[in-house]
Amino acid sequence: MDLLRSLPIGLYLEKPLTWLHKLDPRVKLAWLMSLILSPLLANVYWRIFLVLFLIIITGLALIPWRVQKKQLSFLLFFSTLIFIMTSFAPDGFNITYQPRLPNSEISITQPTDFQYIIYQIGKFKITQRSFDLAIRVSTLFFTLIYSSNLYLLTTASEQITAGMEELLSPLRKFKIPITEIILTLTLALRFIPLVLEEIQNLIRSIRTRAINWKKLGIKKSMQVWVIVAERLLENILLRAEQISIAMEVRGFTTPNQHQVQWHQLKLSIFDFLAILSLILFWIARISIGSN
Structure with a gap:
């Protein structure tokens, strides 16, 4: 057993050097915080988009499958487990509703295809609320862990600390x-x-x-x-x-x-493109991803 290699989360990939490795750690930290904060008060479609976005970025970075095999399988398994458990969990609306007025022989409203209970097996049932909550919780779990893991996978510890020191340097004025x-x-x-x-x-x-x-x-x-x-x-x-x-x-x-000085931090053309993409990311979040 080799603990230094068998842990599926939080390992730094030294080789091959991908384009994610070459990005400035400050830019990657800004992207990480955006991926962590953007699911807050976001709709279901935006949360699903974040999961697909992370998987696509991993594929475009050409990270070897031998590295991603344990990490993706581990997170997908637990995300699926959370999704199933939350789907069948009670949604909190265990109230028997009774109409205020008696049923009229002449129906005024048009019938719709909406069903609050999506699927039911005996006493276990999946409702619209539990299904929506399951998507929110499972995608949030995947996004938080996988984005952090992808950041640690492509950023050395010295780069992380150097980037954080540059970003926190204004706090020296307050004698911190x-x-x-x-x-x-x-x-x-x-x-x-x-x-x-x-x-x-x-x-x-x-x-x-x-x-x-x-x-x-x-x-x-x-x-x-x-x-x-x-x-x-x-x-x-x-x-x-x-x-x-x-x-x-x-x-x-x-x-x-x-x-x-472990690393001389200097923004390149790819870092400016990443910053521009981050601005477009937040524009899309505000215009599309809001509830």
Whole structure:
């Protein structure tokens, strides 16, 4: 088991370099926030459009199927499960309506094909409200997770922090320690693979010892896992100490005096086209996607 490669969400794709990789991280962050905020108070058609839009963008970026296989199958499975559960869930309108006036022999209104109950199996039924709510919830779940995952898939952690520092730089006028916050975020992103590696090594060490958990019982099994947790904490603290020593050896004093520029952020022609597309995206959202 390789935790660093088996996790389906949040991995950075180093190769091949697609056109999404080459976009400025600030532009991609603006697109990410737009994809997250645009479903709010949007109609059903706009939410379905966002799902199709993300899938089309992934296809145009020529991201390998071996990378997308686990991620798309995982999200589509849970989105479909949420859709089915919400469709058959009660819609909250369990009220028996009774007309105020008696039925007239002469019908004034014209009959329509509208049916509030779309489908019914025994006591379970799909109504217009539950069906609409199922589409909203499932598409929102897919859009939020997949857009964030696509951003992490095509943007390195150093680019993310560099872009955030540029966007948050005006807050320095209010004496907010932006550089310290970004440095902490960078170290945290760099520290996650080390934690996964330590967990992976401990799990492999337990498997090689072929422990018979049935003979140990619940009490002794819990004692073993407590020892493993203590060992994991010791290894993580040791890694953190090694990182701090390495920074001190390299002459690190404060984030403001010892800045390392990982990436020189500069907007290209493709970034301006992406910004123009983002403006058109919000025009379409306001004119078409509103309820």
